[in-house]
Amino acid sequence: MQRVVASTSWFIRALYSASAVIFTLVALLQIQRQEFNLLVIWLGLGLFSATVGAITWLLRERKSEALAFAQIFVIVLLWVCALALSGGAMNPANSFLLLPIAIAFLMLSAPRAWVILLTTFVAQAVFFWQMQTSQYANTELADHYAAMSFTFFVAATLLATMIRIVRKRLETSQAKLQKMREDQLRQEQILAVATASAQYTHELATPLATVSLLHGELAEEFPDHVVVREMAEPLSRVTHLLKDLRHVTLSLDQNEMQLFCVNELLAELQEQLTIAHASVPIEFVAGNEGHFTIEADYALLPAILNLIRNAAREVESIGHGQVSVHSLRDGHSWLLRIENTNESMTEESLERLGTKRTQSESGLGIGMLLSNATLERFAGSLAIRLQTPKLVVQEIRIPLYQLREN
Template identity: 25%
Template sequence: MIDGSDLRAILVTAARHLGIGSLAGLGESGTPEDHDGGRQNLLLLVQLRWIAVAGQVVTIAVAQAGLGIALPLGPMAVVLAGLVLLNLVSLGWIARGGGVTEGVLFVALLLDVVALTLQLSLSGGATNPFTSLFLLQLTLAAVLLSSRATIGLVAITTAALGVLMLAYRPLVLPPGDSDELFRLYLVGMLVSFVIDAALIAVFVTRISRNLRRQDARLADLRQRAAEEDHIVRMGLLASGAAHELGTPLSSLSVILGDWRRMPELTSSPDIAREIEEMQEAVGRCKAIVTGILLAAGAARGEAPHLTTVRSFVTELVGDWRRMRSCFCLQVRDEFGEDEEIVSDTALKQVLFNVLDNALDLSPNYVELVLLRDGDTLRLSVTDRGPGFAPEMLARLGQPYTSSKGRLGGGLGLFLVVNVVRKLGGTVEARNRSYGGAVVTISLPLSSLTV
């Protein structure tokens, strides 16, 4: 029985020897950039709370100094200080990398409801027109939380409003202004509506944008999972093919060994040379099959070693020219100061694959450009072939997307994109305006350096 690690190792070796790229890193957990939608939403709640603190300070100042309404400034200041402290705690939690679950968002909204309830109880209770601000918290809850949590917050908010109808500190108006109470209430309702409408429009829109981004990331993860499942199935086929090829290759090796001892065949130098070449080819095929079957546990196939960017590229170009018997490859070095890296077999096989594709379409000219862009290594392969069809550029990196018309073609670039992505890089392809195409591999040097 072949387990997951054995299968990954088999696939790495099979891909390397069959010339369809490298799958090193398959199944390894990388460190993708953190785009946690929960943290983004908690940050929006923090921003909303700062606005609430500033708005309450302005409202209290206008009521106390402008309208002459006596308010309990001490207790209200304590509530404001609590909101500030809650914001600082929330920012500290985000800075430490704490997870933001639905429970965290529920508690944050619940504390906002409690703070608003306390402020309203100190300034007229249910007679305060700013009770409509409860709707803002409920709107945010409906967007951010599950149905059960939203219903819970609705029940708590309703209970809080009921308490405000029974227990509150009445507003004390200046003498002679009691007749203005209803007009002030109407003005307060207008201000409260404007605040509610503006904040709901702004923050719900931003939260919805965060949720859409999160959905897009989940869709991308599903796509990657499907691609890796496809790669695993290819590994099963590779291991099965290796088992099946073992017996006929052994038979061919025995037959060729017998032919080498037959005088009627070895008497001809041309036939003897051809038999020797066939034995070398069979020996190479047997080595490939053996490597596939014995690769369990060897995630990279070959032990990595320290080198430099230029040495790595020089060795790679030499191996590729020797194996393809092709000297049409031109190399342009614009890297600048050399950098020590670990020789990565995966990257070597990726470049082999891209160079092979370019050679198939442009047998007389292939160019490899090596350059450095800040902390990024860029390797560009240019050819003078017909270029990529528009539909291929749109589906770059998807399996079986090929312009060569071969059955099962298009796997090479599919594996290239997946391996480079595992190393934290990107693959870009474009057509040149005067003919040919350019494939650029961009990799952070941090993924290759010690």
């Protein structure tokens, strides 16, 4: 669409140049007819066209719709004056007014484009009225000239409507194409992050196995040592997380979709968060509609965990407040609402979270980006907003698969 507008801007400048040349030639023809008043008027129109054309050329770098509207409006007035001097509706060149109408509906917004169209309609009405009061009013040509005026009205209306429809469709197609490009770029970023995570996980597996083996030997030799006992739980947790990651990777590779009972999923979330964020109060509130299921894969749990952990880290950094996780059925969707106390997030920063990388003191927002992309794979969505300046709300929606009785 931008290329079309640029080409049309060039065409407007060409129209001013052509108008200046034509008006000057018509002025020279008045010398033979000894019509010196018309000579001055046509020369004035030619000079004015050349001046406005030069100004249009000097302002070619400025991208302003108001300026484009002024340029088109002036060219319409110039041509209306020229037609008024040369027969009005009886001039075959009357149809040239369709050109600025087409340009207006290509370049301008709807209100300004309709102003251009109405201006030409008013001019045509004046021409038609002049023709009815002229010497041709009662001749056989009167019907012909009236038909020409009527044809102009119909052609201008159809031209304006069709160009407006085509432009609207082009803008819609371009918006969809831009959205596809943004989605593709985001998927490429996600793929790069996922590939790097898989590589680092693979590199981590060998030293973790070595450390686990050494811990086992130390546990046999020093079963009552405090440090050896404290190492058991974090080593077991890291080993469990690596197994979960392999499970998720295998599930994604085979594109396996599973049915998850929401209550069981909430219990798993609560268990893992109790271990990871024991210092932060996390309240789970579940609706009493009964058991219902969703369809997803094993990447769902880490995606939701990441969102709740972000909320818990915010509360932990503040030093007070809590995280509330509300689960309920909302129509044909499962709604999981995460609320947490806030002091660092603003509306501007929340708009970027989950859609692109966001530079901050705590990271780049890659976790939110991955969580959002994961939810979209299950036809879900993530919405983040400020309920109040001190409260952040994250809403996860995933379509229900089916209902199950207790």
